[in-house]
Amino acid sequence: MTRRVPLWLAAPAIAGLLLFLVYPTVYLVALALTRSSLAHPLRVFTGVENFQKAFAAPAFAPSLGKSTLFAIVVAVVTTLLGLGLAMLLRHRGAGFGVAGALLLLPLVTAPVLVGVAWKLLLAPVGGGLAGIAAALGLGGFNPLGSGVGALIVLGLIHIWQWTPFAALIAFAALGVVRPELVESARVDGASPWRTFTVVTWPAIAPSLLAVATLELVIGYKVFDTIVVITSGGPGFATALSPFVIYQTGLRGSFDMGTAAAQTLVFAAVVGVVATAVTTVRARMVRAEG
Amino acid sequence: MKARLTIAVALVIALLPVAYLLSLAVRPADDVLNSSLLPNTWTWQNFVRVFDTIDLTTMLANSWISATGAAVLAVAVATPAAYVTARRTGGDRLLSVLLASYCAPPIVAIIPLFFALRYAGLTNNVGGLVLVNGIASVPVAAWLLDGFVRRIPVEIDEAAAVDGLTPARVFAKVVLPLLWPGVVAALLVVFFLSYNDFLFAVYLAVTKESQTLTVGLSLFQGDRNVQFGQQAAAGLLGIAPVYVLALAAQRYLVGGLTTGAVK
Numbered sequence: 143m144t145r146r147v148p149l150w151l152a153a154p155a156i157a158g159l160l161l162f163l164v165y166p167t168v169y170l171v172a173l174a175l176t177r178s179s180l181a182h183p184l185r186v187f188t189g190v191e192n193f194q195k196a197f198a199a200p201a202f203a204p205s206l207g208k209s210t211l212f213a214i215v216v217a218v219v220t221t222l223l224g225l226g227l228a229m230l231l232r233h234r235g236a237g238f239g240v241a242g243a244l245l246l247l248p249l250v251t252a253p254v255l256v257g258v259a260w261k262l263l264l265a266p267v268g269g270g271l272a273g274i275a276a277a278l279g280l281g282g283f284n285p286l287g288s289g290v291g292a293l294i295v296l297g298l299i300h301i302w303q304w305t306p307f308a309a310l311i312a313f314a315a316l317g318v319v320r321p322e323l324v325e326s327a328r329v330d331g332a333s334p335w336r337t338f339t340v341v342t343w344p345a346i347a348p349s350l351l352a353v354a355t356l357e358l359v360i361g362y363k364v365f366d367t368i369v370v371i372t373s374g375g376p377g378f379a380t381a382l383s384p385f386v387i388y389q390t391g392l393r394g395s396f397d398m399g400t401a402a403a404q405t406l407v408f409a410a411v412v413g414v415v416a417t418a419v420t421t422v423r424a425r426m427v428r429a430e431g
Numbered sequence: 432m433k434a435r436l437t438i439a440v441a442l443v444i445a446l447l448p449v450a451y452l453l454s455l456a457v458r459p460a461d462d463v464l465n466s467s468l469l470p471n472t473w474t475w476q477n478f479v480r481v482f483d484t485i486d487l488t489t490m491l492a493n494s495w496i497s498a499t500g501a502a503v504l505a506v507a508v509a510t511p512a513a514y515v516t517a518r519r520t521g522g523d524r525l526l527s528v529l530l531a532s533y534c535a536p537p538i539v540a541i542i543p544l545f546f547a548l549r550y551a552g553l554t555n556n557v558g559g560l561v562l563v564n565g566i567a568s569v570p571v572a573a574w575l576l577d578g579f580v581r582r583i584p585v586e587i588d589e590a591a592a593v594d595g596l597t598p599a600r601v602f603a604k605v606v607l608p609l610l611w612p613g614v615v616a617a618l619l620v621v622f623f624l625s626y627n628d629f630l631f632a633v634y635l636a637v638t639k640e641s642q643t644l645t646v647g648l649s650l651f652q653g654d655r656n657v658q659f660g661q662q663a664a665a666g667l668l669g670i671a672p673v674y675v676l677a678l679a680a681q682r683y684l685v686g687g688l689t690t691g692a693v694k
């Protein structure tokens with residue numbers, strides 16, 4: 143019998159956890175309950191004042207709903223597109239191949255850089271796609287000019303960046319599906335859709351639902367492209383929560399107390415949604431047996 | 432045939448933004464907004480002049496140093512931790528807590544970290560970025576490495592223990608040498624995450640001396656006459672080595688991400 147692996151091997155990681163999870167949480171609560179300036183944090187106890195100010199900021203409350211909608215939509219789309227791509231790559235052969243390697247490149251591209259490229263591609267006057275838009279009879283094509291359009295553009299860029307991650311995990315998950323089961327289902331005359339739901343899906347569901355959850359969390363983090371492409375505009379249509387907090391805490395107002403209150407509210411929303419999704423996922427996996 | 436066509440379309444979409452940056456980088460300023468995906472006239476000047484417009488050398492150095500440092504730090508901390516999460520009874524609970532901390536949006540930690548780093552004199556400092564990116568990436572690295580440790584048969588640990596090695600020595604002498612594909616994968620993933628980081632860098636390192644490339648590129652936008660061609664050139668100089676690295680080490684990257692996820 144081997145001796146227990148000593149916990150001290152994980153001591154640096156646990157220290158990091160304290161520094162990155164426990165300390166920020168405690169400090170945020172303290173900041174949220176007091177008045178602070180950038181130079182002098184934690185001056186006077188103010189109770190719930192910062193939370194009132196947090197919601198008094200017109201962009202904040204809508205940002206929570208928009209961030210949640212954004213995260214859910216991109217999680218569903220990246221997971222489904224990723225699964226589709228993975229099935230195509232599997233269909234072609236056992237390896238991820240050159241095409242697979244190239245398809246991964248969006249994942250390692252800095253979002254800031256992606257933002258710069260798309261901003262210029264979509265510029266209404268002289269942008270890279272303006273000529274094509276004009277040729278298609280869409281003169282004055284300017285998706286970044288409207289709130290909904292700009293939000294959709296940010297969503298599409300996020301999907302562009304993060305679909306490869308879902309594709310990679312789905313590709314690996316498909317590797318555990320036993321081909322002889324797929325083959326016998328086909329021999330028995332099952333339609334491709336029925337083969338998928340009965341044979342493939344139960345085998346890949348745990349991995350795929352896990353990746354969807356990760357994509358959800360990643361969707362809540364979107365920030366860089368907002369700074370580069372829209373600065374939260376037009377109006378505050380694309381001011382998702384991290385960007386609102388950034389503006390409150392850093393750009394312009396340096397109101398750390400209010401930013402801390404907003405951060406706590408946002409973290410609570412992400413926590414509740416992520417827990418709900420994880421619970422549903424656990425039920426689904428159990429139901430699949 | 433249909434599958435090939437769809438993959439080809441996906442490839443075009445995947446590569447379009449960066450290909451467009453390349454097309455911008457070789458245009459003179461008056462050709463940038465020509466409504467076309469392709470340049471009308473060519474120049475290599477952007478790749479030269481951008482070094483006068485911004486301090487690109489410093490930015491690139493800062494990005495490389497902070498990302499490399501963060502990768503080494505995160506993997507050094509996460510590797511022994513992954514041995515605990517994979518092998519110790521109840522270790523998977525530690526992994527869950529680590530992963531839960533990673534699910535919190537990083538903006539949550541920014542303000543407290545800002546005050547802590549300022550107290551330690553590490554704001555506007557590449558060392559501060561190494562620390563923050565490194566520790567922030569420990570959960571991802573531990574998650575990846577946990578999968579690799581689990582693939583090593585536990586009988587190997589047991590045989591070494593029978594030979595009289597303590598668990599810590601089993602880890603260092605027996606498990607670690609078998610773990611190197613996982614270590615390479617984790618180093619790569621943390622490097623890419625840190626190299627592309629913008630949120631931490633824009634809060635914690637904003638002076639000219641400490642700016643990374645992502646912050647420098649975002650500030651390009653704020654200038655009065657934005658030199659889009661130069662901005663694209665700077666971006667490409669930042670991204671080219673990363674793409675080469677990602678393609679060259681593709682095997683480790685794919686192996687790492689899939690071993691972590693599909694257990």
